[in-house]
Amino acid sequence: MSAAHDEKQPRRVHLKVLGATLGAGAFAYAMAPLRAWTKNISKEEFLQRHYKELTREELAKVIQRLEAETKRDYGRDVTIKDPKPREGVEFGYALNLSVCIGCRKCAEACHVENNHDRRTNNSYIRVLEMEQGSFDMERGNVQYDGPVPKPGKFYMPVQCHQCDNAPCTKVCPVQATWKEPDGIVVVDYNWCIGCRYCEAACPYHARRFNWQKPEIPAEQVNPDQGYLSNRIRPQGVVEKCTFCLHRTREGKLPACLEACPTGARVFGNLLDPNSEIRWVLEHKRVFILKEELGTRPRFFYYFDV
Amino acid sequence: MARTVRTAPATNVRVNAPTIFLASALASALPLALVGCGHRDQPQTFAAAPPESAVGTTKIHEPEKLWSIETGKTDALGAPLRVACVTCHTLRVPNALPDKPEELKEFHRGLQFDHGNNKCGSCHVVGAQDSLRLADGRTIPMRDALVLCGQCHGSQLRDYKAGAHGGMSGHWDLASGGRLRNHCVDCHDPHVPKFTPSTPVLPPRDRHLGPPVPHEGGPAIPRLSQAGSKGGHS
Numbered sequence: 001m002s003a004a005h006d007e008k009q010p011r012r013v014h015l016k017v018l019g020a021t022l023g024a025g026a027f028a029y030a031m032a033p034l035r036a037w038t039k040n041i042s043k044e045e046f047l048q049r050h051y052k053e054l055t056r057e058e059l060a061k062v063i064q065r066l067e068a069e070t071k072r073d074y075g076r077d078v079t080i081k082d083p084k085p086r087e088g089v090e091f092g093y094a095l096n097l098s099v100c101i102g103c104r105k106c107a108e109a110c111h112v113e114n115n116h117d118r119r120t121n122n123s124y125i126r127v128l129e130m131e132q133g134s135f136d137m138e139r140g141n142v143q144y145d146g147p148v149p150k151p152g153k154f155y156m157p158v159q160c161h162q163c164d165n166a167p168c169t170k171v172c173p174v175q176a177t178w179k180e181p182d183g184i185v186v187v188d189y190n191w192c193i194g195c196r197y198c199e200a201a202c203p204y205h206a207r208r209f210n211w212q213k214p215e216i217p218a219e220q221v222n223p224d225q226g227y228l229s230n231r232i233r234p235q236g237v238v239e240k241c242t243f244c245l246h247r248t249r250e251g252k253l254p255a256c257l258e259a260c261p262t263g264a265r266v267f268g269n270l271l272d273p274n275s276e277i278r279w280v281l282e283h284k285r286v287f288i289l290k291e292e293l294g295t296r297p298r299f300f301y302y303f304d305v
Numbered sequence: 306m307a308r309t310v311r312t313a314p315a316t317n318v319r320v321n322a323p324t325i326f327l328a329s330a331l332a333s334a335l336p337l338a339l340v341g342c343g344h345r346d347q348p349q350t351f352a353a354a355p356p357e358s359a360v361g362t363t364k365i366h367e368p369e370k371l372w373s374i375e376t377g378k379t380d381a382l383g384a385p386l387r388v389a390c391v392t393c394h395t396l397r398v399p400n401a402l403p404d405k406p407e408e409l410k411e412f413h414r415g416l417q418f419d420h421g422n423n424k425c426g427s428c429h430v431v432g433a434q435d436s437l438r439l440a441d442g443r444t445i446p447m448r449d450a451l452v453l454c455g456q457c458h459g460s461q462l463r464d465y466k467a468g469a470h471g472g473m474s475g476h477w478d479l480a481s482g483g484r485l486r487n488h489c490v491d492c493h494d495p496h497v498p499k500f501t502p503s504t505p506v507l508p509p510r511d512r513h514l515g516p517p518v519p520h521e522g523g524p525a526i527p528r529l530s531q532a533g534s535k536g537g538h539s
Contacts, residue, residue: 146504251481263471276468
């Protein structure tokens, strides 16, 4: 009995050693991508706190680091600002479907202004070619080609609606995305973990994921950047339209509006009763997309009467 | 707490849960402060409200004055030959305006016209080629064409005045700077006002649907130069 017991012991030891070796190997293999990833991330970036927790001095240091990294990776001197929301300003946007011709110049302006990846033609604006008589966004065609406008179709550009009841901000497990006091939903790209829950939650397909580090030739980089808006996003984070807050918080019009050749876009302060956007909301046939979801967008569509 | 709710709604969600938990467990506000809600609840700092008086002005883009027209001929070097308006309009005694451009015998013969039932004399004035004629007989300078167009296109003029028709650039907030607005004729050729169909720019390249496009380091958006040109549809 005792002899048989002794014979079993070495086998058990071997199995334990084998198991431990395999386990350690599997763990090392599983962690390999993480080790490769941490090579690209500095200690400061790893330890950086949430945007809202940063003091003014810490944010200045972060911005300094980001500007240096952009210079190193893209060969361009850029200025990253952090314009704050203004007291008494809440942004609203309206788009006239009667005159939009589907030329996609807004999407192109967004592509250039917001430092999007040049390979993928990424843009925060998706222009849908729709059948007249239907608002079914899911049947819209984004792959259409010219000449536009085609008979029997209308064109509906869709971008972030900056919802007051935003589903995207609620699902974020790390609160890397939130609504600012002037109505703009923003992302702290350095806090985002890239889980893409927000992308799934958005009913307007307004969020994009950076599958790769954006590729932009130095001369095409827009050097006028904002921390919460168009600075070049790192790989593996979600991005979205911010109504060009680096421009609009300084009083300028968004890039997509300036590019529109038909004047279909109207932008302004919802709290100013004399603003253009208020005139549209009070005088035109205005509707919001997917109203039944209760998202309460700040982006409105309208028709000429 | 009330301050947090007013200024930073997003952090409010985060603060609520520990607040309720701690309050019920410890029934005291002191541990809440010790646990460190402290700087997390910094109220959002606002920029100063825009001043009352506007500093920026809205300007309407003034189309370039037309000094000459094409003759359809080329000079010795092959460049298109243009002739100044004054070459004829100061010397010749003007004829009465025809109804259609096809009735012209010399210049302006290739002019395309597709603008309702208008005749040349509906807008133009005999002997005053820089002026336009309103329906009530008054003449206005060419640059004030907005008024002329608005005689028929009243709803467009109404929308334009309200800022809801026509492209613009500059500032939404006139306290921060000015704004430049397009003139009617920046986008609409007055003789053929309807937009001609155009090819859309920046076709989407979906990661799964679109064909892979090699990146060659050159300008990836070849039609970029057209983006800035307003009224390229005429």
